[in-house]
Amino acid sequence: MGYEKFYSAAEAHYSKLRRENSAKADYYLGILHSDEKYLSAYNAYNAARFDLFKAKRDGSTAKIAELNEKIEALKSEMRRIKAEKKIDDGMLLPHYSCAYCKDTGVTSDGKFCSCYKKFVQGEVLRTLGLTERVYPDYDDLAKESENRLDAIYEKMRNYIEKFPNSKSPLVISGEVGVGKSMLALSTAGKIAEKGYNVIFLTAYELHAVFLKYASAPFGEKDVYVETLTDCDLLVIDDLGCEPLLGNVSLQCLYGVINERSANSKPFIITTNLTGDMIAERYGEVLFSRIFNKRSGVEIRISGKDLRLKK
Numbered sequence: 001m002g003y004e005k006f007y008s009a010a011e012a013h014y015s016k017l018r019r020e021n022s023a024k025a026d027y028y029l030g031i032l033h034s035d036e037k038y039l040s041a042y043n044a045y046n047a048a049r050f051d052l053f054k055a056k057r058d059g060s061t062a063k064i065a066e067l068n069e070k071i072e073a074l075k076s077e078m079r080r081i082k083a084e085k086k087i088d089d090g091m092l093l094p095h096y097s098c099a100y101c102k103d104t105g106v107t108s109d110g111k112f113c114s115c116y117k118k119f120v121q122g123e124v125l126r127t128l129g130l131t132e133r134v135y136p137d138y139d140d141l142a143k144e145s146e147n148r149l150d151a152i153y154e155k156m157r158n159y160i161e162k163f164p165n166s167k168s169p170l171v172i173s174g175e176v177g178v179g180k181s182m183l184a185l186s187t188a189g190k191i192a193e194k195g196y197n198v199i200f201l202t203a204y205e206l207h208a209v210f211l212k213y214a215s216a217p218f219g220e221k222d223v224y225v226e227t228l229t230d231c232d233l234l235v236i237d238d239l240g241c242e243p244l245l246g247n248v249s250l251q252c253l254y255g256v257i258n259e260r261s262a263n264s265k266p267f268i269i270t271t272n273l274t275g276d277m278i279a280e281r282y283g284e285v286l287f288s289r290i291f292n293k294r295s296g297v298e299i300r301i302s303g304k305d306l307r308l309k310k
């Protein structure tokens with residue numbers, strides 16, 4: 001349900017783009033066609049082209065030459081009038097904002113265009129009040145031998161390949177600075193690259209979204225939670241860093257996690273907290289959803305603070 005809103009917004013966006021772009025072309029065409037000289041040259045040009053077709057069919061060489069000459073003269077007359085009015089041929093064609101999908105959102109091979117995905121993601125971020133993510137390059141990070149995480153990055157490729165049928169939830173735990181967020185962020189980037197709807201947000205930002213949910217008027221509330229439950233991949237970075245104010249945050253968090261678990265929708269959580277600390281902070285029920293022994297997996301990164309190593 002949640003993403004329907006964004007898909008409808010995209011549809012409206014593209015139909016408006018197409019309308020505006022063809023309106024511009026229609027406007028310039030209107031200027032030309034209201035000019036009597038241009039219109040008569042244009043009509044004569046079309047008639048001559050038709051005659052040329054007939055002449056070619058009949059094989060009358062002299063007639064063909066005569067008509068070709070006439071057509072060239074009419075074309076040059078039309079060009080002269082266009083130049084006079086400062087209208088070039090490009091202005092007479094619908095101008096597309098995206099050359100790949102011609103403002104339809106779908107490319108010629110039937111896939112969603114990258115402009116479409118960008119638009120939908122932009123709408124999602126705007127709704128949730130988030131800024132655009134810059135995903136670090138996964139392969140670059142995986143190559144960095146210094147980070148000692150090469151084995152983990154290799155293992156994670158399996159997760160990316162299998163997505164959306166990867167193990168879930170995936171918990172990446174470990175102390176501050178061991179590289180959990182970068183691993184999660186670059187993984188999210190790889191999955192977004194494959195065309196999936198990905199929402200990556202810190203627990204702190206998630207908390208802010210839940211506060212928006214709480215203060216939104218009834219009827220506008222659902223979009224916040226539905227967006228989080230409906231995206232293909234949800235990544236909550238640094239669970240445990242957010243304030244726990246009242247019950248709103250906890251209830252919303254439970255709602256989102258529960259809904260995603262029930263619908264087998266993948267999510268990734270990074271945290272400094274141990275399982276025991278999660279159970280204590282969020283309760284046993286949420287703990288059991290996050291550390292799901294049956295379908296989930298935990299990657300525990302141990303070691304010295306990588307940020308201090310530099």
Ligand SMILES: [Zn+2]
Nearest residue numbers: 098101113115
């Ligand atoms: Zn496009």
